[in-house]
Amino acid sequence: MERIGIIGVGEIGRAIVDGLCDGVENPPEIYLSPRGSRTAAELSQRYPNAQVCADNQDVANRSEIVLIAVRPQDRSEALAGLRIGSDRVVVSLMAGIGIDELRQTLGTDAPLVRAIPLPAVRERRSVTVTCPSHPAVDALFDGLGGAFPVADEAGFNVFSALTATLTTHYWYLATLTDWASRQGVPSEDADRYIRGLFQGVERSLGDDTRSLHQLAGDHETPNGINERIRTTWFDAANSEALTKALDALLADLT
Numbered sequence: 505m506e507r508i509g510i511i512g513v514g515e516i517g518r519a520i521v522d523g524l525c526d527g528v529e530n531p532p533e534i535y536l537s538p539r540g541s542r543t544a545a546e547l548s549q550r551y552p553n554a555q556v557c558a559d560n561q562d563v564a565n566r567s568e569i570v571l572i573a574v575r576p577q578d579r580s581e582a583l584a585g586l587r588i589g590s591d592r593v594v595v596s597l598m599a600g601i602g603i604d605e606l607r608q609t610l611g612t613d614a615p616l617v618r619a620i621p622l623p624a625v626r627e628r629r630s631v632t633v634t635c636p637s638h639p640a641v642d643a644l645f646d647g648l649g650g651a652f653p654v655a656d657e658a659g660f661n662v663f664s665a666l667t668a669t670l671t672t673h674y675w676y677l678a679t680l681t682d683w684a685s686r687q688g689v690p691s692e693d694a695d696r697y698i699r700g701l702f703q704g705v706e707r708s709l710g711d712d713t714r715s716l717h718q719l720a721g722d723h724e725t726p727n728g729i730n731e732r733i734r735t736t737w738f739d740a741a742n743s744e745a746l747t748k749a750l751d752a753l754l755a756d757l758t
């Protein structure tokens with residue numbers, strides 16, 4: 505696919521444009537909606553193959569694949585009245601908006617696909633869940649780190665809920681660092697140490713010959729200090745609270 509449009513040029517839109525263009529020899533033509541004007545202007549200045557369109561309809565007219573990357577609450581304003589030809593492919597990145605609803609809003613026969621790109625598409629190293637599988641869309645995300653098509657929207661929503669845990673992970677690391685600072689450790693030392701410690705964890709996650717429970721077990725001395733924190737903090741009540749939060753999110757996404 506050579507012509508890609510983005511309606512809603514914010515954080516994730518920018519990451520996708522960077523991933524498609526930065527250091528790429530033959531990047532696609534990119535058409536950006538005018539809203540989010542600072543980001544759109546910046547991208548069109550940086551990449552000669554990217555241009556800002558007159559309005560959202562102009563994006564839809566010029567693009568073979570149209571990515572919808574507005575916030576879910578802005579969808580009516582962004583999409584109402586838009587005419588999308590059946591020869592286009594529409595990819596919605598909006599969390600929690602199902603294909604049936606999107607088809608009703610857009611009133612088009614064009615293939616509609618949902619996708620969950622994450623900010624690391626910027627470095628072309630994030631796997632993007634898609635539903636349903638579409639060859640052009642999967643090829644697009646293959647170029648950004650990989651496409652992971654799932655068969656139905658029920659499964660897609662489970663993956664969507666999983667991605668919602670990402671910033672909690674950063675918050676967990678920040679909480680550990682803050683605690684160490686309160687014990688008198690210089691905060692930059694705590695920050696550097698925590699980053700290094702968990703980069704090591706990331707490397708061990710690359711070993712898929714061991715299950716996640718095995719990896720935990722292999723890092724844990726029986727009755728040792730890791731086991732102590734895991735069982736006293738990540739206890740049954742904590743685990744249940746996480747499960748409940750995920751269940752509630754999934755219910756809302758469904």
Ligand SMILES: NC(=O)c1ccc[n+]([C@@H]2O[C@H](COP(=O)([O-])OP(=O)(O)OC[C@H]3O[C@@H](n4cnc5c(N)ncnc54)[C@H](OP(=O)(O)O)[C@@H]3O)[C@@H](O)[C@H]2O)c1
Nearest residue numbers: 512513514515516539540573574575576578582597598599
């Ligand atoms: N961020 C992520 O990691 C991520 C990952 C996967 C999926 N998503 C999904 O992607 C969508 C965008 O998320 P985001 O984090 O990129 O949000 P964001 O940074 O707030 O970007 C949304 C963009 O949409 C623009 N916009 C608002 N109304 C519009 C309209 N009527 N026409 C065209 N553009 C309009 C906004 O412009 P203004 O600034 O002028 O309002 C803004 O530039 C959401 O639906 C989210 O669920 C995000």
